[in-house]
Amino acid sequence: MQDTNIQYQFFPRSIGLIEPMEEVINVFKKAEDKISSSTNDLKSDDVLSIVRPELEKIGYCVEQNKKDEGKIKVPVLFGCNNSIDKHFYADAISADRKIVIEVEAGRATESHQFLKDIFEASMMFSVEYLVIAVRKIYRNHNDFERIYPFLETMYITNRIKLPLKGILLIGY
Template sequence: MEYHLVYQLFPRSFGINNEIKSVIECFEKNYESIKSPDNNLSSDGVLKVISKDLEALNFRVEKSKLTNDKIKVPVLFGINNRIDKFFDADAVSADGKIVIEVEAGRGYRNNQFLKDIFQACMMPNVEFLVIAVRNHYHNSDDFKSIFQFLETLYISGRLQLPLKGIVLIGY
């Protein structure tokens, strides 16, 4: 089966803006190097491939799992404006409005996408969450599975998220 880069913005009631399109183009430009299942990269491996293109868009990108290389996004502030709680992100736009999370094997199976959504919703300035997942992982299509979940979430209208949108990318 031939796979292609696919993406969808939720809710589906409006189109993708130029900033989000530029992020998607980072994945499109590097698709041959990251596509699943041909390239069995970890999420860190995918992030490393696209990092220079994201940095060219003024994104801060996680360099490694070392504490100083992580991208910490504050979510709670305490006395004297000290950061009491933060969440790590794979990449964040310079203005803090777009957060990117790249997932590999545990994107769907371990419900990592749900944790990504929750954390992005707690980040005060975030407007868009971009979640990139594998198209193919152990005979399943993570993009399709998460697509169906997000479609149900937005169509039902039972849960209102504080985000303008979630972009799902399948690589």
């Protein structure tokens, strides 16, 4: 694949990328010219719509729209007769339901949306990995560079133990 300005880091850093994560990174690399925050000012839904076809090709179910039937509900709590009592929404989920993708734009660091994404993915049934894709350029700062130390600190200090096997941070 050609040179790219897409940045990524998998946490914990002591574990290398698994193949499904490489496939997700390649989706963002393929769309780089359309989604790069250095040349485009897109909302998260716009970025998601651009990467949707390639994510679907590699087996992801991707949010279609903001209407209830277009959203992806991931179970959190189950009730009687295995009904879903609580769910959270995901932007995309792998066919095996182990990888959740969240695409963020302006709210990634402004309102600490990435922390909410981590919490929700940690509560989702069967989810093992989280991918958070964020802008590299937003209001004169780099969301990728702002989030990286949070994740680095969380994994190095080991004070918070997540049920997730890993988090992939992508900067577009």
